[in-house]
Amino acid sequence: MDEFKIDIKKVVFHKEGDTGDFIEYDVEKCNGCGMCVKVCSAGLWSVKDGKARLAPRYGELCLECAACWEICVPEAIDFSYPAAGSGVTIKYG
Ligand code: SF4
Ligand code: SF4
Structure with missing residues (x-):
């Protein structure tokens, strides 16, 4: 699978x-x-x-897509949603 990265600040704000x-x-x-x-x-x-490591300040950059949770076969990752009123807003779409 090719690596794909986007400029997060262009499409979302936290x-x-x-x-x-x-x-x-x-x-x-x-x-x-x-x-x-x-x-x-x-x-x-x-x-x-x-072993996997998650960036310590992930809450400031996470897109809340839950892809990491979905792809993890041994279920090492658990995803919920940020506290109400926080998290990302998508600028386009
Ligand atoms: S939910 Fe997981 S895969 Fe999606 S941006 Fe956040 S850390 Fe990355
Ligand atoms: S997908 Fe799951 S098992 Fe694989 S490295 Fe990430 S956390 Fe570990």
């Missing part, structure tokens, strides 16, 4: 307010496959030493 932790990650379930890295167009996942 509203003020604390999003809370809306993505949870279980390191014990992760098999290091790297699929979360490939599908995240915001570039928020990486794999190091065989």
Whole structure:
């Protein structure tokens, strides 16, 4: 799968307010496959030493697409939504 990244700031803006932790990650379930890295167009996942890592400030950049949650076969990633009134707004569409 080719890597695809977009300039996030051109298409979304993040509203003020604390999003809370809306993505949870279980390191014990992760098999290091790297699929979360490939599908995240915001570039928020990486794999190091065989385990995925989520950018610490993901709440400021996440597009809330839930692709990482969907692609993770061993269900190491759990996705909900940011706290009400926070998160992204799409500029176009
Ligand atoms: S998709 Fe899931 S199992 Fe694969 S590296 Fe990411 S968190 Fe780990
Ligand atoms: S929800 Fe989408 S943008 Fe946010 S971390 Fe997962 S794949 Fe990346």
